[in-house]
Amino acid sequence: MKAKMVNSPGSQPENLSLIHQTRGQEFWRTFKRNKLALTGMVVLGFFFLTALTGLFLTYGREPFFNPRTVRLADRLRPPLSRPHRTIPEENRPRFGIYILGTDDLGRDVFARMLQGAVVSLSVGFVAVGISLFIGMILGGIAGYFAEVKLLKGVTVDDVIARLIDIMLCFPVFFLILTLIAILPGNIWMIMIVIGITGWTGAARFVRAEFFTLKNQDFVIAAEALGIPRRRIIFKHMMPNALAPVLVAAIIGIPGAILTEAALSFLGFGVPPPHATWGNILAVGRRFIFDAPWIIFSPGAAILLTVLSFNLFGEGLREALNPKLRIR
Amino acid sequence: MTKSLLRVVNLKKHFPVERGMLSRLSGWVKAVDGVSFSIDAGETLGLVGESGCGKTTLGRTILRLLEPTAGEIFFEETKLNELSPEELRQFRARMQVIFQDPYSSLNPRMTAGSIVGEPLAVHRRAETKGKREEMVGELFEKVGLARHHKNRYPHEFSGGMRQRIGIARALALKPKFIVCDEPVSALDVSIQAQIINLLQELQEELSLAYLFISHDLRVVAHMSNRIAVMYLGRLVEVAVKEELFQNPFHPYTKILLEAIPEPGVIKKQKTGLPGEIQSSLNSPSGCSFHPRCPLAKEICSREEEPQLQEKEKNHFVACHLR
Numbered sequence: 001m002k003a004k005m006v007n008s009p010g011s012q013p014e015n016l017s018l019i020h021q022t023r024g025q026e027f028w029r030t031f032k033r034n035k036l037a038l039t040g041m042v043v044l045g046f047f048f049l050t051a052l053t054g055l056f057l058t059y060g061r062e063p064f065f066n067p068r069t070v071r072l073a074d075r076l077r078p079p080l081s082r083p084h085r086t087i088p089e090e091n092r093p094r095f096g097i098y099i100l101g102t103d104d105l106g107r108d109v110f111a112r113m114l115q116g117a118v119v120s121l122s123v124g125f126v127a128v129g130i131s132l133f134i135g136m137i138l139g140g141i142a143g144y145f146a147e148v149k150l151l152k153g154v155t156v157d158d159v160i161a162r163l164i165d166i167m168l169c170f171p172v173f174f175l176i177l178t179l180i181a182i183l184p185g186n187i188w189m190i191m192i193v194i195g196i197t198g199w200t201g202a203a204r205f206v207r208a209e210f211f212t213l214k215n216q217d218f219v220i221a222a223e224a225l226g227i228p229r230r231r232i233i234f235k236h237m238m239p240n241a242l243a244p245v246l247v248a249a250i251i252g253i254p255g256a257i258l259t260e261a262a263l264s265f266l267g268f269g270v271p272p273p274h275a276t277w278g279n280i281l282a283v284g285r286r287f288i289f290d291a292p293w294i295i296f297s298p299g300a301a302i303l304l305t306v307l308s309f310n311l312f313g314e315g316l317r318e319a320l321n322p323k324l325r326i327r
Numbered sequence: 328m329t330k331s332l333l334r335v336v337n338l339k340k341h342f343p344v345e346r347g348m349l350s351r352l353s354g355w356v357k358a359v360d361g362v363s364f365s366i367d368a369g370e371t372l373g374l375v376g377e378s379g380c381g382k383t384t385l386g387r388t389i390l391r392l393l394e395p396t397a398g399e400i401f402f403e404e405t406k407l408n409e410l411s412p413e414e415l416r417q418f419r420a421r422m423q424v425i426f427q428d429p430y431s432s433l434n435p436r437m438t439a440g441s442i443v444g445e446p447l448a449v450h451r452r453a454e455t456k457g458k459r460e461e462m463v464g465e466l467f468e469k470v471g472l473a474r475h476h477k478n479r480y481p482h483e484f485s486g487g488m489r490q491r492i493g494i495a496r497a498l499a500l501k502p503k504f505i506v507c508d509e510p511v512s513a514l515d516v517s518i519q520a521q522i523i524n525l526l527q528e529l530q531e532e533l534s535l536a537y538l539f540i541s542h543d544l545r546v547v548a549h550m551s552n553r554i555a556v557m558y559l560g561r562l563v564e565v566a567v568k569e570e571l572f573q574n575p576f577h578p579y580t581k582i583l584l585e586a587i588p589e590p591g592v593i594k595k596q597k598t599g600l601p602g603e604i605q606s607s608l609n610s611p612s613g614c615s616f617h618p619r620c621p622l623a624k625e626i627c628s629r630e631e632e633p634q635l636q637e638k639e640k641n642h643f644v645a646c647h648l649r
Contacts, residue, residue: 216431217426217427217428217431217432218431218432218433218434220387220392220424220426221424221426221432221493221496222434222445223392224390224392224419224423224424225419225420225423225445225446225449225496225499225500226415226416226417226418226419226420226446226449226450226500227445227446227449228416228449231449235437235445236434236437239436240434240435240436
């Protein structure tokens with residue numbers, strides 16, 4: 001691979017300015033070279049579409065695919081099998097076939113998977129969104145106002161850095177279990193709990209970025225120009241701190257998805273009859289030899305989503321990091 | 328007596344040094360330690376000294392980008408030390424800074440046009456957006472850039488062109504005084520000449536005053552009316568350029584001048600200073616230059632730090648022996 005470093009000042013040829021290329025184009029050019037990341041992105045796109053169709057086709061009072069219909073005559077049917085003749089017309093699956101089989105109550109695994117996709121992806125995004133919000137605010141404050149003394153020489157940064165250390169000491173999963181046991185169990189509560197226990201990563205990234213940015217010449221120039229502090233923070237510093245945070249967020253999403261799946265698997269997650277990939281797994285565990293298809297679908301879905309998120313995030317990191325950038 | 332544009336009186340900037348887990352104060356780095364000088368309107372004062380002697384810190388403290396530990400800064404008879412944060416923010420329009428590294432001095436996520444236009448917007452220098460765009464265009468032309476460069480991002484420019492954007496940004500608010508913090512040190516020699524010429528043209532056109540910081544004596548000699556030599560946080564000699572070059576008093580200045588390389592001349596005797604610049608953390612007793620001074624006598628280490636004194640007209644030296 002011919003990689004040319006162009007970071008040292010003065011090594012850039014004068015005519016470089018003739019190549020007019022926006023950051024977006026340059027980013028995309030680097031990103032698409034990473035075939036694994038590209039595959040990850042395509043798979044993620046597929047799961048997004050699935051979740052979106054899931055949202056339209058499995059929710060509501062009379063959904064197109066009904067994940068709640070119980071058919072006791074059709075328990076543990078394998079994939080692609082036809083319904084029993086005693087099943088009334090209104091309870092038969094769409095297209096007259098169980099695409100991914102049925103579970104121990106005769107519920108359509110395909111319909112449940114669709115519904116679960118919505119839960120998994122929205123938990124991933126909302127939880128990470130919450131932790132990003134908290135992390136960016138706390139990390140930003142710690143980085144920008146680091147030297148501001150509170151009392152007895154304790155600085156703002158000391159307080160927030162110790163808070164992060166304390167958060168990191170907790171075994172997060174058990175903290176979440178405890179909180180879920182106390183709080184009412186619904187999907188929003190789970191998103192919030194995963195969110196407020198996972199902000200340390202983002203906070204540390206933003207804090208570190210702000211430390212370096214604060215002493216960059218362009219931030220000092222902005223101060224010298226009399227640009228208000230709020231504008232310096234949000235216009236000059238935040239956008240430049242965002243790239244590594246974005247990558248951390250993308251890689252954080254599968255973590256949240258896995259946590260939700262684990263909670264649902266243990267029975268602490270989204271309460272039944274609502275389907276999630278985790279509780280489909282939990283049901284399937286009891287019939288692992290009689291009906292292996294029940295655990296196969298959610299298992300494969302979780303594996304693929306988490307893997308694609310990680311590959312995609314890795315590709316993003318590479319494309320956003322100017323040190324690795326190849327022209 | 329004419330009123331000077333900028334007057335600095337006994338300016339000090341000390342940085343605390345903290346050690347250990349409990350951040351105990353273990354000493355002070357005296358980056359700027361009692362500096363006094365003045366700059367007239369339209370004049371260039373060159374500031375030379377080796378790396379780490381406090382040149383950049385001095386420049387930033389004058390602009391109150393760093394809070395001075397002690398001392399006074401007067402700008403057009405306004406005492407900068409006493410301005411409230413909001414007053415200072417408004418006042419900043421009158422004095423600007425140009426940086427050394429053209430790569431880190433521009434926000435990589437803003438277009439060249441918005442970098443130059445932002446101060447105009449923040450200080451409401453243009454009534455309409457169209458007028459602001461027009462002003463940005465004029466500034467671009469003034470520093471030798473084309474108007475269509477406005478929509479490009481800093482990474483699309485070369486070092487010299489980036490430095491021009493930095494200059495346009497500094498000029499946007501029509502300042503009277505600019506701290507040029509090694510503005511050409513990071514550039515190729517051919518580009519250095521272009522930027523120096525640009526700075527001189529602008530000075531003539533806009534009657535700007537410069538504090539021109541550099542470690543390159545030739546560049547400083549070319550740019551400046553007067554030159555100040557700095558060593559370890561203090562000014563050791565201040566004089567008119569010609570006077571300083573022909574008749575240097577301070578031994579440090581002499582050594583600096585002898586060390587200027589000349590093309591085609593092979594110097595028989597290697598000049599230079601023995602040893603490293605002292606840490607300003609524990610500066611030596613007496614004259615801070617005495618451990619490296621070839622002429623040092625007993626008085627130099629025993630007596631107090633020598634003060635800047637006018638030995639000849641407009642020629643100030645801080646040395647016990649002169």
